[in-house]
Structure formats: structure tokens, C-alpha cells
Amino acid sequence: MQSDPALLASFLLLLPLVLLGQPQLVRSTLNSMDESGTFQCVVHLPNNSIFLQQLELLQSTLQDLIGKYEQQLSRAKEYAYITEDQDSRTLELSHMLDSRNPGVTESQSDNPAFNLLRLQLERAQELAAQLQTKAGVSGAMELIHQLQNQIINASLVLKLLADSDYQSFRTLQEEVDVLEGRLSECEREKEQEQSSRYTGPPLAPGSCTHGGLQKVGRPLVLKLNWRGLQYKAGAWGRDSAPNPSSSLYWVSPLRADGRYFDYYRLHKSYDDLVLLKHYEQWKMGYGDGSGNTVYKNFMYFNYYGTRDMAKVDLSSNTLVLRRSLPGATYNNRFSYAAVPWTTLDFAGDEKGLWVLYATEESKGNLVISRLNDSTLEVEQTWYTSQYKPALSGAFMACGVLYALRSLSTRQEEIFYAYDTSTSQEYRLSIRLDKMLETLHGINYCPWDHKLYVYNDGFLINYDLTFLTLQEKLPNSPIKKPSGTSALSKPGKPARPPGQETP
Incomplete structure (x- = not known):
């Protein structure tokens, strides 16, 4: 062989x-x-x-x-x-x-153990295929089929890990870089804010020993107004006198039409307001719009369908005075943007009681008048360069008017200031976040230096931060045309800029 x-x-x-x-x-x-x-x-x-x-x-x-x-x-x-x-x-x-x-560190797909695991899975797939060709019993075939599916799933997972490992690392690294950049930016902003923040003792209630508004805090949502979500227009707040005689909180939703002011509530404390207890509810019946405010325990508002100013004693809900505002437009003429029926907007601060409005003579530009809170006579008047229907609202603080405009459905900007003590205008850029789209009533309280805002039916307040006396208002003032006068004679409205005195 x-x-x-x-x-x-x-x-x-x-x-x-x-x-x-x-x-x-x-x-x-x-x-x-x-x-x-x-x-x-x-x-x-x-x-x-x-x-x-x-x-x-x-x-x-x-x-x-x-x-x-x-x-x-x-x-x-x-x-x-x-x-x-x-x-x-x-x-x-x-x-x-x-x-x-x-x-x-190296990627998982570059690790020798990772490669060995991939080769072992490939070998396991081959062996499973060989077993499938040789198996003759149906039970064994089913077991082999399950084994093949498990091997295929493990191989897919391994491949996905190999393909995505490096890209995932790069994405994570980019996110970390972005977060580090934001953190650095926040640190810089915090340092700048601390350097310019009022560094003296805390402001006393009613104090104006500061250089003007610097910042508005985050909105604090207190609750929905007591009448419900459909009452989107209205106003609320505290007594806007520097030293109020009581700690009343007032809430005055308008009717669902956004114009008629008929009811209001008074709460003796913040806790009572939150818990909706120990309140007095009064029927008004002749208010117009959401420009009302409370000053020295009296509520001031626009009398319905007229240019008249009204004064109600909150102790008895009695109308004690009604007086016409000379030259003021009414019946929704020159109201704020997106806030109808605010032809007369009352405000109180450390310097007194004010009314913000427009006239035909001013061609719709905002007019500021300081009132005698007892008689409602106009003591002084200032004309601004801002068209009132282009503003979303305004308030007074220490004799300075601050005007707002809407930037988006979630943010406003305090972009303009008028100092009545110097008759000087300023450009600002102070952002103010809001929960809903429209700010209806904006009232400043000198006692706690807060803004009280009625935001589409919700009661919201903001903490205000002021500049130091050394810094004053930060931006360059707006120059006025020569030959114009802002101050009025006692009891008479001032002429708009550009008009000569006869």
C-alpha cells in the first residue's frame, strides 16, 4: 500500500x-x-x-x-x-x-479587548451557522435560532458602540466647552453686577438715596386673581405712598371685556392675600381701564367714559372726588400698546401722586403730571419724546419715569427714563422677564421697592435693584431741542416741545 x-x-x-x-x-x-x-x-x-x-x-x-x-x-x-x-x-x-x-483617554473601539470581543462574536456567528446546518432535531433548531439572534444583537450593540464612541466623546466635549463658556460669562456678569450694585446700607422704606434703577429681579408669581383666568386685565399692589398707614394689599380685576372696573378686594396682610381670607370686597361700578393705583389709602382711577380723575376712600368705598384732567384724551385714545383703555395711568412714588396720559397737543406722546393728592389739581407737567401707544407700560420711582416696551411674549425692556427733577431723558436697557404676554397694571411700591404687575390674570411682583449715588443713570442723556420747556405753571398743563409761549 x-x-x-x-x-x-x-x-x-x-x-x-x-x-x-x-x-x-x-x-x-x-x-x-x-x-x-x-x-x-x-x-x-x-x-x-x-x-x-x-x-x-x-x-x-x-x-x-x-x-x-x-x-x-x-x-x-x-x-x-x-x-x-x-x-x-x-x-x-x-x-x-x-x-x-x-x-x-483612548476610545473603546481602539481597545484590544474591544477588538477581541468583536472577533469572538464573529467566530460565534460562524459556529452557530455550522450547528444550524448539522442540527436535525426541531428543538435543537429552535435553540440555535435563539442563540443566533442573541449573537446578532450583541454584534449590533458592539458596532453601534464602535461607531458612536468617538462622536459621542466629541459631542460631550463640545457641550462641556459651551457650559464652561457660559459659566465664565455668568461669573463676569456677577462681578460686574457686584461692582455696580448699591453697596451702602439697605435702602430704607421710601428712600431715594440711590442713583436710579439698575436691575429688575426675576418674576415672583403669587397666584391667579380671585375672579378667575378669564379676567386677564386688571391691577394690584400695595399702597404706593412712602409711609403707608396700613399694609393693605388690593386686587382689582376688570371685567372680561378688559375695560370695566366694577369690583375690588382688600387684604390686610400678604398671608391673607395668599390664603384668600380676611378680605373686604367692594363694588365700584364706574372705573375705566387698569391704570388705577392706591396712594395714602385712597384709590385713584379714570372715571368711566370721561377724562375725569376719580378718588375713592378705601375705608368706606366712598367716591370723595371727581375732577377733569385738562387736555387729556380718553375713551381708549392713545392707550398703551396691547393694553386698551389705559388712557389715564395713575402712579405713586416717594415724590407724590402722578398721572401718565397723552393729549392731542402732544400728538400722542406721553405726558407726566404731578397731582395734588388732596384736590387732584395738576401741580406740574412734563412732556416726553415717547409715543404712548408704542409703550407697553410705565411707572414712577423717586420722580423718574421708567417706560417699557415689549421685546417678545416672554420679555420686556425698560428702555427709557425721564427724570422730572432735571427734565432730562435717558436711554436704558433693563430686561424684565414675564410669565405671560401682556403686562396690564404696573405699580411701584416705595415701601418695599417692588413692582406689582397684573400679568394676564396672574399677580406677579419684582424686586428692584438700584445704582449707587456715584454712578447715577448709566447711559448718555437724550439731548432736547433748544427753546423747549417742560415745566408748567401751577394748575396749567405745559405746552408740548416746540410750541412758543404767546
Whole structure:
């Protein structure tokens, strides 16, 4: 019998194992190699067909084993090449990342353990496929199918991790950079704010020892007005006198039409207002718009359908005075933007009682008049350069008018100031956040230096921060045309800028 040397050697190694129990059945003689390089092997076998079949099966099994060995050896070499190539790519990418981001840890997809896991999953997929071709029992087929699905899912997860790992790191790094930038900006703003903040003792109630408004705090939402969400227009606040005789809180929602002022409530304390207890409810019946305010325990408002000013004693809900405001427009003529029926807007501060309005002579520009709170006579009047219907609201603080305009549905800007003590105008930019779109009634309280705002049915207040006396109002004043006068004679309205005195 002639055979390949390697096959013959394997055969001779296995033959004793197969015939271990029958040593007397085989006798063999191994001659030397002939001139052609072929071994001559003489085997004396008994005349037994069963034994010959066993030898043939043994030889076939041996050939299958050698084939599988060579196949596995080839795959091992292929995996070695893949590993070497992957290691080189990993090293290259690592150098690239180090050059771009020194100190950054390596990606998971560049980790040798990560690559080994991927190769193991690939091998597991191949073995599962082989088992599927050889399995003949339905139960085994179902088990193999489940195993294949688990291997596929694990491979997909691994691939997603490899693809997204670096990008996720870059995205996270960018977010961290943005947050660090915002933090630095906030720190700079905080330092600037602290450097310009009023550094003296806390302002006493009713004090004007400051340089003007610097900042408006975040809105504090107290609650919805007592009549409900449909009553979007109205006003509320505290007594706007510097030293009020009581700590009353008042709330005056308008009817759902946004014009008619018929009811109001008085609460003796903040807790009573929050809890809606211990209140007095009064019917008014003749108010017009949301420009009312309370000063020295009297409520001032526009009498319905006229240019008249009205004064009601809150102790008894009695109308004690009604007086016409000379030249003032009424019936929604020159109201604030998005806030109808505010033709007369009353305000109180440390310097007294004021009314803000427009006239035909002023061509709709805002006019400021200081009133005698006892008689409602006009004591002095100032004309501004601001068109009243372009403003969203205004208030007085220490004799300075601050005007607002809407920037968006969630933010207002205090952009203009008029100092009645100097008749000087200023440009400002103080942002004021709001919860809902429209600010209806804006009232300043000198006692606690807060703004009380009626915001589409909700009661909101703001803390005010003032500049130091050394800094004053920060922006350059607006120059006025020469030859104009802002002050009026006692009891008479001032002429608009540009008109000559007869």
C-alpha cells in the first residue's frame, strides 16, 4: 500500500488505538524506502470484512480531521493578519487623537479587548451557522435560532458602540466647552453686577438715596386673581405712598371685556392675600381701564367714559372726588400698546401722586403730571419724546419715569427714563422677564421697592435693584431741542416741545 508520509505516520499512530483490544489480528512489516522515495509497507490482515470496514472508516475520519486542522490553521493566520492590521490602525488613530486632544483617554473601539470581543462574536456567528446546518432535531433548531439572534444583537450593540464612541466623546466635549463658556460669562456678569450694585446700607422704606434703577429681579408669581383666568386685565399692589398707614394689599380685576372696573378686594396682610381670607370686597361700578393705583389709602382711577380723575376712600368705598384732567384724551385714545383703555395711568412714588396720559397737543406722546393728592389739581407737567401707544407700560420711582416696551411674549425692556427733577431723558436697557404676554397694571411700591404687575390674570411682583449715588443713570442723556420747556405753571398743563409761549 502506498500513501503520503504524513498520512501514513498518522495512520500508524492511530492504528494501535483502534486495534488495542485485538493485537493478534495484525502483523505488519515496514521495509525501507525505495529509489523513488516510496515506503513499502506489508500488512498481513486476517480475512475479516468487518475489520476492513473499520480500517476504511478510520482512514476517512483521519482525512476529515486533517482537513479541519488545515482549515482552522488558515483561519488562525487570517485572524492574525486582521489583528495586526487593526493594531496598526489603532496606533494610527491613537496618535491622531493625541495630537488633537492631548490627555484624552483612548476610545473603546481602539481597545484590544474591544477588538477581541468583536472577533469572538464573529467566530460565534460562524459556529452557530455550522450547528444550524448539522442540527436535525426541531428543538435543537429552535435553540440555535435563539442563540443566533442573541449573537446578532450583541454584534449590533458592539458596532453601534464602535461607531458612536468617538462622536459621542466629541459631542460631550463640545457641550462641556459651551457650559464652561457660559459659566465664565455668568461669573463676569456677577462681578460686574457686584461692582455696580448699591453697596451702602439697605435702602430704607421710601428712600431715594440711590442713583436710579439698575436691575429688575426675576418674576415672583403669587397666584391667579380671585375672579378667575378669564379676567386677564386688571391691577394690584400695595399702597404706593412712602409711609403707608396700613399694609393693605388690593386686587382689582376688570371685567372680561378688559375695560370695566366694577369690583375690588382688600387684604390686610400678604398671608391673607395668599390664603384668600380676611378680605373686604367692594363694588365700584364706574372705573375705566387698569391704570388705577392706591396712594395714602385712597384709590385713584379714570372715571368711566370721561377724562375725569376719580378718588375713592378705601375705608368706606366712598367716591370723595371727581375732577377733569385738562387736555387729556380718553375713551381708549392713545392707550398703551396691547393694553386698551389705559388712557389715564395713575402712579405713586416717594415724590407724590402722578398721572401718565397723552393729549392731542402732544400728538400722542406721553405726558407726566404731578397731582395734588388732596384736590387732584395738576401741580406740574412734563412732556416726553415717547409715543404712548408704542409703550407697553410705565411707572414712577423717586420722580423718574421708567417706560417699557415689549421685546417678545416672554420679555420686556425698560428702555427709557425721564427724570422730572432735571427734565432730562435717558436711554436704558433693563430686561424684565414675564410669565405671560401682556403686562396690564404696573405699580411701584416705595415701601418695599417692588413692582406689582397684573400679568394676564396672574399677580406677579419684582424686586428692584438700584445704582449707587456715584454712578447715577448709566447711559448718555437724550439731548432736547433748544427753546423747549417742560415745566408748567401751577394748575396749567405745559405746552408740548416746540410750541412758543404767546
